[in-house]
Amino acid sequence: MKANNPLIVVRDLSIAFAGAKAVDGLSFTVAAGEVTALVGESGSGKTVSGLSIAGLAPPEARITGRVTLAGADILGRTPRERRLAGHPAVSMVFQDPQAALNPVLTIGEQIVEAVRADGRTGARAAAARALELLDLVRIPEPGRRFSEYPHRLSGGMRQRVVIALALAASPVALVADEPTTALDVTIQAQILQLLIRLKDELGMALLLITHDLGVVAEAADRVLLMRDGRLLEDRGVRDFFDGPRHPYGRALLAARPGRRTRRGPRPRLADTSAPCLIGGEGSGAC
Amino acid sequence: MSARFSFSTPSTLRLGVLCVALLALLAAAAGLLRPGDPMAMVGPRGLWPLTDGAFPLGTDQLGRDVAAQLLFGARVSLAVGVGAAAVATLIGVGLGAVAGYFGGVADHLLSRLCDYVQTLPSFLLSMVLVAVLAPSIGSVMLAIGLTSWPEIARLTRAEVLRIRNADWVLAARTMGLGHGHILLNHVLPNGIAPVVAMIAAVVAHAVLVEAALAFLGLGDPNLVSWGAMIGNARPLLRTLWYLMALPGLAIFATVMAFTLLGNGLSERLDPRGAAR
Numbered sequence: 001m002k003a004n005n006p007l008i009v010v011r012d013l014s015i016a017f018a019g020a021k022a023v024d025g026l027s028f029t030v031a032a033g034e035v036t037a038l039v040g041e042s043g044s045g046k047t048v049s050g051l052s053i054a055g056l057a058p059p060e061a062r063i064t065g066r067v068t069l070a071g072a073d074i075l076g077r078t079p080r081e082r083r084l085a086g087h088p089a090v091s092m093v094f095q096d097p098q099a100a101l102n103p104v105l106t107i108g109e110q111i112v113e114a115v116r117a118d119g120r121t122g123a124r125a126a127a128a129r130a131l132e133l134l135d136l137v138r139i140p141e142p143g144r145r146f147s148e149y150p151h152r153l154s155g156g157m158r159q160r161v162v163i164a165l166a167l168a169a170s171p172v173a174l175v176a177d178e179p180t181t182a183l184d185v186t187i188q189a190q191i192l193q194l195l196i197r198l199k200d201e202l203g204m205a206l207l208l209i210t211h212d213l214g215v216v217a218e219a220a221d222r223v224l225l226m227r228d229g230r231l232l233e234d235r236g237v238r239d240f241f242d243g244p245r246h247p248y249g250r251a252l253l254a255a256r257p258g259r260r261t262r263r264g265p266r267p268r269l270a271d272t273s274a275p276c277l278i279g280g281e282g283s284g285a286c
Numbered sequence: 287m288s289a290r291f292s293f294s295t296p297s298t299l300r301l302g303v304l305c306v307a308l309l310a311l312l313a314a315a316a317g318l319l320r321p322g323d324p325m326a327m328v329g330p331r332g333l334w335p336l337t338d339g340a341f342p343l344g345t346d347q348l349g350r351d352v353a354a355q356l357l358f359g360a361r362v363s364l365a366v367g368v369g370a371a372a373v374a375t376l377i378g379v380g381l382g383a384v385a386g387y388f389g390g391v392a393d394h395l396l397s398r399l400c401d402y403v404q405t406l407p408s409f410l411l412s413m414v415l416v417a418v419l420a421p422s423i424g425s426v427m428l429a430i431g432l433t434s435w436p437e438i439a440r441l442t443r444a445e446v447l448r449i450r451n452a453d454w455v456l457a458a459r460t461m462g463l464g465h466g467h468i469l470l471n472h473v474l475p476n477g478i479a480p481v482v483a484m485i486a487a488v489v490a491h492a493v494l495v496e497a498a499l500a501f502l503g504l505g506d507p508n509l510v511s512w513g514a515m516i517g518n519a520r521p522l523l524r525t526l527w528y529l530m531a532l533p534g535l536a537i538f539a540t541v542m543a544f545t546l547l548g549n550g551l552s553e554r555l556d557p558r559g560a561a562r
Contacts, residue, residue, distance in 0.1 A: 056456050083462035092460045100453040104475045113471065117461040169461055
């Protein structure tokens with residue numbers, strides 16, 4: 001199942017906003033056919049790292065380092081530049097399917113547009129491909145959904161459409177930023193399974209950005225733990241859950257609800273050695 | 287966007303469409319309903335409305351048919367209103383969208399230009415423009431359009447700013463779509479509803495300004511205009527007041543119709559609103 005040749009190689013990625021470092025010297029690789037979970041709390045830099053790999057970092061971000069996709073240097077290039085340069089595509093699945101779909105265009109119009117973005121596909125072929133994509137993400141009655149507006153769909157269906165949109169460019173890698181956070185618990189599992197199935201069927205790499213350790217345990221092959229823009233751990237998922245090396249990782253695992261550490265009180269996340277950014281009550285010294 | 291018009295559409299829109307359609311119909315049929323030159327002196331002077339079947343709305347101090355003048359005046363009002371709004375929309379939406387979407391220098395330039403135009407008293411500016419360009423229906427359109435675009439530009443810019451960072455715009459960028467395409471298909475359609483409402487308000491405003499310019503004698507001298515009718519009847523306010531009241535009512539009805547249309551459209555253009 002695991003392929004060893006890395007598809008995405010990130011070396012020394014640093015991202016700064018107006019002098020403040022959001023990501024600091026991040027290095028990791030993502031292999032094709034593998035689910036890599038990028039885990040961390042809010043503000044740890046996981047989302048902006050994902051955005052910069054997808055070529056969507058905000059223009060005011062100062063980015064240094066090197067990101068290669070199948071050997072091609074892609075950092076700092078917009079998706080359009082990448083497409084024109086003939087690089088393979090990295091697509092993005094967004095957190096909130098409500099916000100990721102244009103409310104004034106029908107599902108079909110949006111997918112057709114995404115398919116035709118390559119500038120080579122005709123209208124009829126694109127419509128056929130769009131129906132195929134809707135079918136691929138297991139949307140019932142794709143023919144009927146095709147001409148409906150996003151607000152008529154449930155959250156889970158919308159997220160399937162978002163995934164179909166992401167697949168339209170035939171990407172070699174998907175960056176999924178909290179793809180299940182905005183969904184009901186029952187739907188979360190379905191969407192995760194869908195992403196994993198698509199990854200296997202299409203041989204993509206999947207970079208799963210999340211703060212939900214349940215999602216990590218269910219879906220990931222590898223865990224990258226981030227905090228304050230730094231990578232703290234890069235381990236196989238089983239190793240990670242068996243016993244993280246970094247105290248922050250241990251504290252994070254212990255902080256999951258419904259679990260007690262065997263000895264003594266729970267370690268507090270704020271007391272671990274990485275610098276603490278969380279102010280307010282109970283955080284004592286920091 | 288498919289404009290599906292049915293009887294389940296919001297009543298404001300129905301009323302607005304109805305009123306505007308009625309006005310347009312009356313303006314178009316002016317030549318059929320009251321044939322001949324509306325400026326010709328055809329009857330007795332100062333005939334009150336509803337007193338003579340030949341002149342249902344009476345005649346003015348020179349014996350001209352008031353009904354004919356009102357009907358032909360509707361043509362001028364509607365043409366100037368729509369023409370001026372078209373000029374203002376082209377400039378305002380174009381500049382506002384570019385400024386909001388690209389930001390930076392373009393945004394700075396446009397915002398200062400807006401500030402500059404808005405600090406000038408717009409009515410005086412329109413008067414000067416008409417006077418310089420020589421009064422004609424085209425110059426009136428242009429003068430009103432050139433002074434009323436900043437509001438549209440500001441609103442468009444604000445809407446584009448709100449939408450340009452939406453996830454679906456990011457998604458469109460991941461697809462590698464071009465800026466022009468994203469702006470036209472993903473940004474503008476989502477922010478256009480309030481702008482459309484404002485465009486209708488600009489039509490209403492242009493009708494008023496046209497009337498005011500004509501009242502001051504800056505209208506097209508060869509065409510009947512409601513504003514000119516009111517201006518001409520000014521000395522007769524105490525004796526033949528209907529000569530001011532009737533064109534006044536016509537202006538009121540036109541402004542009202544476009545306001546209703548604008549509000550109705552802004553409700554209708556939002557697909558989420560229409561689904562309710």
